[in-house]
Amino acid sequence: MSAETMLGDRQKLAYIASQAADARLNVELETEGMTLNIGPQHPATHGTLRIICRLDGEQVIWAEPSAGYMHRGYEKLTEVRTFPQVTSLVNRIDWLGSFANEVPFILAAEKLMGVEAPPRAQHIRTILFELSRIANVGLFLGDLGVQMGAVTPVFMAFRDREYVLNLIESATGGRFHPNFDRIGGLKDDLPKGWIDETRGVMRKLRNFCTEMEDLLFGNEIFQSRTRGIGVIPKDVALQYGLSGANLRASGVDYDLRRDQRLPMAWDKADFTVWTHPDGDSYARCWVRLMETRESTLIVDQLLDTMPAGPVMAKVPRIIKVPEGEAWVSTENPLGEMGYYVVSKGDLGPFRVKIRSASFNNISIVPWVLRGVFVPDIITILASLYFILGDIDR
Amino acid sequence: MSPLSSDTVEAPLAELPGDALRERAVDDLRAAIGDALIDSLVKPGDDVWVRVRTDAWRDAGIALRDKLGMDYFCFLSAIDWMPSPFGRGEDEPGAEVERPTEIVQGYTGGETRFQVFARVASTTHRFGITIKADVGEDLVVPSWIPAYSGANWHEREAHEMFGIGFAGHPNLINMYLPTGFEGHPLRKDFPLLARMVKPWPGIVDVEPLPGEAADPADAGDAGVGGPTTENIEGGGS
Numbered sequence: 001m002s003a004e005t006m007l008g009d010r011q012k013l014a015y016i017a018s019q020a021a022d023a024r025l026n027v028e029l030e031t032e033g034m035t036l037n038i039g040p041q042h043p044a045t046h047g048t049l050r051i052i053c054r055l056d057g058e059q060v061i062w063a064e065p066s067a068g069y070m071h072r073g074y075e076k077l078t079e080v081r082t083f084p085q086v087t088s089l090v091n092r093i094d095w096l097g098s099f100a101n102e103v104p105f106i107l108a109a110e111k112l113m114g115v116e117a118p119p120r121a122q123h124i125r126t127i128l129f130e131l132s133r134i135a136n137v138g139l140f141l142g143d144l145g146v147q148m149g150a151v152t153p154v155f156m157a158f159r160d161r162e163y164v165l166n167l168i169e170s171a172t173g174g175r176f177h178p179n180f181d182r183i184g185g186l187k188d189d190l191p192k193g194w195i196d197e198t199r200g201v202m203r204k205l206r207n208f209c210t211e212m213e214d215l216l217f218g219n220e221i222f223q224s225r226t227r228g229i230g231v232i233p234k235d236v237a238l239q240y241g242l243s244g245a246n247l248r249a250s251g252v253d254y255d256l257r258r259d260q261r262l263p264m265a266w267d268k269a270d271f272t273v274w275t276h277p278d279g280d281s282y283a284r285c286w287v288r289l290m291e292t293r294e295s296t297l298i299v300d301q302l303l304d305t306m307p308a309g310p311v312m313a314k315v316p317r318i319i320k321v322p323e324g325e326a327w328v329s330t331e332n333p334l335g336e337m338g339y340y341v342v343s344k345g346d347l348g349p350f351r352v353k354i355r356s357a358s359f360n361n362i363s364i365v366p367w368v369l370r371g372v373f374v375p376d377i378i379t380i381l382a383s384l385y386f387i388l389g390d391i392d393r
Numbered sequence: 394m395s396p397l398s399s400d401t402v403e404a405p406l407a408e409l410p411g412d413a414l415r416e417r418a419v420d421d422l423r424a425a426i427g428d429a430l431i432d433s434l435v436k437p438g439d440d441v442w443v444r445v446r447t448d449a450w451r452d453a454g455i456a457l458r459d460k461l462g463m464d465y466f467c468f469l470s471a472i473d474w475m476p477s478p479f480g481r482g483e484d485e486p487g488a489e490v491e492r493p494t495e496i497v498q499g500y501t502g503g504e505t506r507f508q509v510f511a512r513v514a515s516t517t518h519r520f521g522i523t524i525k526a527d528v529g530e531d532l533v534v535p536s537w538i539p540a541y542s543g544a545n546w547h548e549r550e551a552h553e554m555f556g557i558g559f560a561g562h563p564n565l566i567n568m569y570l571p572t573g574f575e576g577h578p579l580r581k582d583f584p585l586l587a588r589m590v591k592p593w594p595g596i597v598d599v600e601p602l603p604g605e606a607a608d609p610a611d612a613g614d615a616g617v618g619g620p621t622t623e624n625i626e627g628g629g630s
Contacts, residue, residue: 238516353472
């Protein structure tokens, strides 16, 4: 029941008169807009992204992100490195899921060379890929709470992410930047006892997902701040090239793990691609939650079907990649990450175009922020989930 | 396929579903834009490339979206096909080195030093297409924003990195570089200053694997040699 219907007749007239007076006043005053600067250093921006918003009262009428505070010029740097050296660069693009960045580049180089990794290497690659997804999106789920004023989830996320990072460290030697993928396979096989340990950690992570679902997604405040906020329709999402969970939350059933054939082991696992019809902030968060749980199930299945054999194909010591062009993209934690590699038959690539997910995901911000209220800016940005290194490269 | 590949691939790459779709996509695009489609290449089981005339660049984008059902915009960028006059930065600064200067374009050819290329995909048919166009002397191509809104930022990036203009773009300002920055960093003739000061040591410093002979004289076959320049030139082939 609105305030208006509770009033008596005389009061009603007075109310209408006051509304009319307010409207006249607004016209006479010509309310002046205000420019609100979010960032570059703001806790809610995951790094140094600056968003310039022009406000009318509490409403955003114009918004423009300003990236580039962290541009490292990787596309230029790849042109002066050899192929095996590039992985240590591309590792740093999305630093929360770094192993997943190496994979598409290595696959593109292997495609040009006509080499394929042995089945065991493909399996381990896929498992490490999914582990980096869990580490990445797990942190997102915890961080989401902080953006809305809930502090507890982030501690849980950091606690359980640690188990995954320990797994990655014990297999690759690096917690954040494994640099473990090689053209033709992997640097090393798994250490002893790793598979059993991973099974235990996956159980813990599924518990974590359930905890998050109860704590956060069932929470009334969380729902009221995300439901119906920042709605991105399907066709707009596709036009802007949104990918990953952002696209699937708009109801597009498109997952590169399932929808293309790569020399990876995803086709050996049976998994669901989660979509949500709403396209709002809640849908984006929910799809990520379901995907994290699905990833733990993929890892479990792949651990059960792990083939024996070598982890490295026979490749020359000094790698020259034949002339050609190749495009390989994978479904990374943040969305579609791809490399367009042009080789001239040299030791290093001629040109590498890095298509990172966050760049497209954030380019929709001017569109989606128009007309929203100031507190919703933060939840929408959080739900779009970007990593600065993935925008700036 | 090379003998290095594993035996577990169920179907040979040529028989993957999608090649017929890719060929049909090229035919559909030719029907939509006519002889503005200059060249096409369908690599079996891999991907499809097309090249269109520069003036038809935007129409091709709109045709891809409306006629071919390529609803998903992946990326848009550019290539500078000129070989780098600085090589890989492996030589001492100031050293006179003979380098190739001939401009050779990649798949589907081309006539100009710069090319724009973009990739779009269909989320229903689940395949993508890479489209290229030459960039003429005036370095201007039509903007793709009417076809795909997401091209906005990609064109801004290509503009500052390559100096290519996009006719019809509303806001072609720098995204990464400071205002007033001179030069276009991803052009091949833009030097990478770090390499000009100190050559990259990593290009010749190949560490021997454990258990292998570190001395090139002990290594059996070519390509498994030690860290000498001769081995890099001849190795791996």
